[in-house]
Amino acid sequence: MSEYSDKELLDLFSDKEKRNYAFNLIVRKYQEKLYWHIRKIVVKHDDTDDILQNTFIKVWKGLDGFRKDSKLYTWLYRIATNESLTFLKQQKTKYLLPIVDYENHLSETLECDEYFNGDEIQCKLQKAILELPEKQRIVFNLKYFEEMKYDDMSEILETSVGALKASYHHAVKKIENYFKED
Amino acid sequence: MKNFNEKLEELKGNTINPFSVPKDYFEEFPTRIQEKIVSEKKELSWAMRVLYYVKPHFALGFMIIAFAAISITAVDFILSGRNEAGLGNELFTRTIEVDAYEFTEQHFIDVLLEDKKDVIEKKEIETDHYINYLVNEDIDYGTLIDEL
Missing domain, CATH: 1.10.10.10 (Winged helix-like DNA-binding domain superfamily/Winged helix DNA-binding domain)
Known part of the structure; x- marks a missing residue:
């Protein structure tokens, strides 16, 4: 699985019969890196899971139009980062919290998060x-x-x-x- | 600053990731995401199927609506043109009938002359120019008539 380079994965994805397999390999290759990247921004596991799913759905939809001369992994990180920032903005708007209060809220979340040890x-x-x-x-x-x-x-x-x-x-x-x- | 950077490096060296995930999360995630994509595709294909069946009816509906809109606009345009002309004349007549007593005959003459005033003034300037030219060149009226 790890022997596939990004270029090979993209070539595989462009073959219509193998695109599901190629996408599965992309998910397996990048899921952990993206998960930890998102988790450090939004802290909670459940939120991270939602954002990671949205990220990969967007990747699936956008991969057809992805230029092969660009770096796949920077593109994936950009989507994950934008999704995380959008999520934070939505949370602040939803609960009408000023930025400082929201950072405090994240700190408290960290203390009582069952997946922080x-x-x-x-x-x-x-x-x-x-x-x-x-x-x-x-x-x-x-x-x-x-x-x-x-x-x-x-x-x-x-x-x-x-x-x-x-x-x-x-x-x-x-x-x-x-x-x-x- | 340098010391703190070193301290951070040391901290990183000792750090085992403090965050954790539920059991088998990364093993199950690819399957979950594939299922979600398949369900999204199904939803999309259902919507596409509905659109496929409804599209001809929509097209016919849009054609009828477009035809009706064009007809209404055309009729409205023709009628509004007529009405505006009719209304215009009617308005002038009404204005004269109602307000005429406020004006004398001289007012109307002044207004009509005012319109022609510019043309008359222009003609006067041109005549002066010709007279001056004839005087300067010492051309008398008889010579001019002979030439013409």
Whole structure:
């Protein structure tokens, strides 16, 4: 399964008889990476599951028109990121919560989430990350946890590499301050 | 800053992912997503089938509505043209009947002359120009008549 490159998967998908099989391979290859990417943005497992499903449905619908010269995995990450941000926006509108209150709500969710079993220091780090503005949080997660290259991140977030580096620098500073204050 | 970056790296080195998922989540997810896509396809194909059967009736309905709309617009356009003309004349007559007592005969003459005033003034300017030309060139009336 892992021997298939993105290009091979796309070639396989363009064959109408094999497209279901190819899509299944794409899901298997990227589901975990996308899941953890979304989970770190929205925190709750159930929300992550919904967003991941929507992401792959969009991928299924859009894969026909996908240009083969683009990178599949940055495209997948872009869809997942946009879906997550849309979800957060909907939640804030739905409950009429200001941004700060919503970040607090996510911190509380983290504490009582049955699928979070980190120790004290891990919990503190996650809470510090949740204090960051949304875009900065995504940049920090992609760089710190997934060790993604700035070039790829630039394609996903449609932001310049310089801006992303600055964003990561500010994020680390804020997390450091959070640790010092606490 | 540098120290904290190192601290973060150390933290990452020791960190086992603090989040977890329900049992067999990733094993079952591809099947769930395939099922969802199949059900979406079924819903879509049902909608397409309904559209396939309803389309000819819709087309006929749209044709009738379009024909009716064009007919109504055309008739309305023709009638409105007539009405506007009729209304226009009627309005002038009515205005004269009702308001005429406020004006004297001289008012109407002034108004009519006002319309022609510009034309008369233009003609006067042209005549002056010709007279000046004849005077400057010392051409007398008799010579001019002979030439014509």
